[in-house]
Amino acid sequence: MSExxxxxxxxxxxxxxxxxxxxxFYELMDTLPEAANCRAVHPQSLEGSQEKxxxxxxGYLGGPQLYIEKRGHxxxxxxxxVAAIGSTERDEWLLCFRRALDETIENxxxxxxxxxxxxxxxxxxxxRE
Numbered sequence: 001m002s003e004x005x006x007x008x009x010x011x012x013x014x015x016x017x018x019x020x021x022x023x024x025f026y027e028l029m030d031t032l033p034e035a036a037n038c039r040a041v042h043p044q045s046l047e048g049s050q051e052k053x054x055x056x057x058x059g060y061l062g063g064p065q066l067y068i069e070k071r072g073h074x075x076x077x078x079x080x081x082v083a084a085i086g087s088t089e090r091d092e093w094l095l096c097f098r099r100a101l102d103e104t105i106e107n108x109x110x111x112x113x114x115x116x117x118x119x120x121x122x123x124x125x126x127x128r129e
Contacts, residue, residue, distance in 0.1 A: 007062025
């Protein structure tokens with residue numbers, strides 16, 4: 001008996017879930033008072049940021065490599081260097097992502113698998129003290 005391996009993308013529900021996760025993430029960032037510093041480093045319209053994050057997250061979770069196909073290698077740290085991201089902005093970003101993750105993905109184990117590397121990534125992108 002062989003077990004079929006699936007990606008995180010498939011396990012969480014694919015495109016529908018990734019769209020819901022990114023949408024909720026940006027809704028939270030745009031409306032939570034406790035995310036104001038994080039919101040301030042983003043453009044007035046979050047539409048472009050949301051689309052890029054959706055594309056990146058799709059590939060990151062094992063789905064189609066939309067971001068790479070459109071924009072090349074993510075180079076996340078260097079692409080974010082134009083924004084002052086300190087511990088406050090990082091923590092606010094993580095707050096929004098955690099809440100969006102908890103609200104959109106029911107399975108606790110899948111949330112944990114996604115959360116740990118995302119948290120490390122946020123620490124890596126921080127570029128100010």
